[in-house]
Amino acid sequence: MPSKRIIACLDVKGGRVVKGVRFEGHADMGDPAELARRYRDEGADEIVIYDITASVERRTIDYAWLSRVARALDIPLAVAGGIRSREQAIACLEHGADKVSINSPALERPDLISEIASVAGSQCVVVGVDSRLIDGAWRTFQYTGAAETVRQTPRLMLDWIVEAQERGAGEIVLNCMDQDGVRGGYDIPQLKAARERLTIPLVASGGAGAASHFADVFLEADVSAALAAGIFHAGLVSVGDVKRAVRDAGLEVRL
Amino acid sequence: MSVAVIRLGVGNTASVMFALERLGAAAELTDDAARIAEAERVILPGVGAAAAAMRLLDDGLRQVLRKFPRPLLGICLGQQLLYDFSQEGDVAGLGLLAGDVTALEPTSRLPIPHMGWSALQFERETALFEGVASGEYAYFVHSYACPVDDATVATADYGRPFSAAVARGNVFGCQFHPERSGAVGARVLRNFLALPC
Numbered sequence: 001m002p003s004k005r006i007i008a009c010l011d012v013k014g015g016r017v018v019k020g021v022r023f024e025g026h027a028d029m030g031d032p033a034e035l036a037r038r039y040r041d042e043g044a045d046e047i048v049i050y051d052i053t054a055s056v057e058r059r060t061i062d063y064a065w066l067s068r069v070a071r072a073l074d075i076p077l078a079v080a081g082g083i084r085s086r087e088q089a090i091a092c093l094e095h096g097a098d099k100v101s102i103n104s105p106a107l108e109r110p111d112l113i114s115e116i117a118s119v120a121g122s123q124c125v126v127v128g129v130d131s132r133l134i135d136g137a138w139r140t141f142q143y144t145g146a147a148e149t150v151r152q153t154p155r156l157m158l159d160w161i162v163e164a165q166e167r168g169a170g171e172i173v174l175n176c177m178d179q180d181g182v183r184g185g186y187d188i189p190q191l192k193a194a195r196e197r198l199t200i201p202l203v204a205s206g207g208a209g210a211a212s213h214f215a216d217v218f219l220e221a222d223v224s225a226a227l228a229a230g231i232f233h234a235g236l237v238s239v240g241d242v243k244r245a246v247r248d249a250g251l252e253v254r255l
Numbered sequence: 256m257s258v259a260v261i262r263l264g265v266g267n268t269a270s271v272m273f274a275l276e277r278l279g280a281a282a283e284l285t286d287d288a289a290r291i292a293e294a295e296r297v298i299l300p301g302v303g304a305a306a307a308a309m310r311l312l313d314d315g316l317r318q319v320l321r322k323f324p325r326p327l328l329g330i331c332l333g334q335q336l337l338y339d340f341s342q343e344g345d346v347a348g349l350g351l352l353a354g355d356v357t358a359l360e361p362t363s364r365l366p367i368p369h370m371g372w373s374a375l376q377f378e379r380e381t382a383l384f385e386g387v388a389s390g391e392y393a394y395f396v397h398s399y400a401c402p403v404d405d406a407t408v409a410t411a412d413y414g415r416p417f418s419a420a421v422a423r424g425n426v427f428g429c430q431f432h433p434e435r436s437g438a439v440g441a442r443v444l445r446n447f448l449a450l451p452c
């Protein structure tokens with residue numbers, strides 16, 4: 001069996017790692033390259049750099065600092081934020097990213113998924129999905145990087161993840177907005193429902209507040225990986241603490 | 256030390272280049288057959304799909320790789336391209352290793368691609384893996400896998416065992432990504448650079 005992955009996400013704004021609560025209001029948490037190395041040393045299996053305002057500001061991530069982080073890092077690196085074209089996705093890969101994660105632009109133009117997958121391979125294409133429960137259904141949202149731009153889309157989460165998979169996504173990161181930043185644990189029912197629909201790996205995102213939450217989401221929703229940002233930045237729990245908790249729950253992790 | 260990293264279309268070859276840079280190796284990303292033939296080491300990184308990659312390997316480049324007398328390392332798809340044949344796109348490979356590359360089958364417990372860190376299990380010793388022990392983890396991303404046979408150096412398991420690393424003569428392969436496998440991967444690349452020519 002493959003080991004369960006713990007992914008440290010760096011939410012970046014203006015070249016600095018920030019932490020928001022429910023995507024609103026951000027506090028400075030430090031330099032991206034420095035934090036990426038710290039998490040690598042603590043045992044993170046993967047780093048995601050997410051330029052949270054890129055999509056909202058209609059730009060893509062800054063290739064210079066992407067390269068700076070990629071050059072220093074010897075574990076997998078994914079990037080997200082404002083990637084709207086195949087050319088931008090390729091530029092990210094050529095500047096050292098291993099995977100690109102696309103979210104709002106894919107909802108706008110789903111062909112983007114297959115366009116990137118056909119040249120770079122599905123393994124490079126992660127589709128990020130922001131979703132929350134409204135009137136009994138999980139609904140997708142776009143432009144969640146800022147309170148004034150966030151908007152609901154007509155697509156239901158469970159349909160969209162299957163479509164993304166069929167179009168060539170290699171992995172889905174499901175960010176459960178109701179839990180995000182609240183630290184009450186991952187959204188197990190939503191992740192479990194998503195996992196049952198997919199044959200590609202699913203990454204849980206949103207809600208981690210304690211080491212035990214990671215073991216819970218692996219055991220109960222059988223996701224391949226769990227992603228967290230805030231609790232690591234704030235130093236509440238280290239990546240190492242999380243991995244020991246997951247191992248103690250009887251799951252395989254890389255320690 | 257000159258290392259030629261073969262440019263095959265688009266993809267994350269930057270991470271291979273950065274890894275070699277961290278080890279102080281002079282590496283060049285190139286698709287020039289003459290430059291590759293002269294290199295002391297060749298790395299075939301391989302990204303994307305097998306059929307697309309084989310299309311990009313023209314006859315000249317194939318001949319250079321088939322006859323290359325010094326250490327040659329295929330990484331991920333690069334390892335798969337060393338074989339006779341790949342089920343991915345039903346395409347012939349370089350034929351440096353015998354056998355077929357076949358698809359990993361998804362199950363309810365095992366999503367495809369196999370994306371993540373899996374433990375290496377060594378079947379035999381080779382200089383490429385000096386200092387790396389069974390049970391150490393490496394980072395994999397793949398949907399197709401190479402057979403386990405006498406070319407196998409290490410296996411990993413994803414529903415079934417497959418070749419995580421292979422070696423025959425001067426030809427080496429890693430199904431995992433050494434450039435993204437932390438200290439274990441750095442050790443493998445350092446060993447590769449230190450192999451006798």
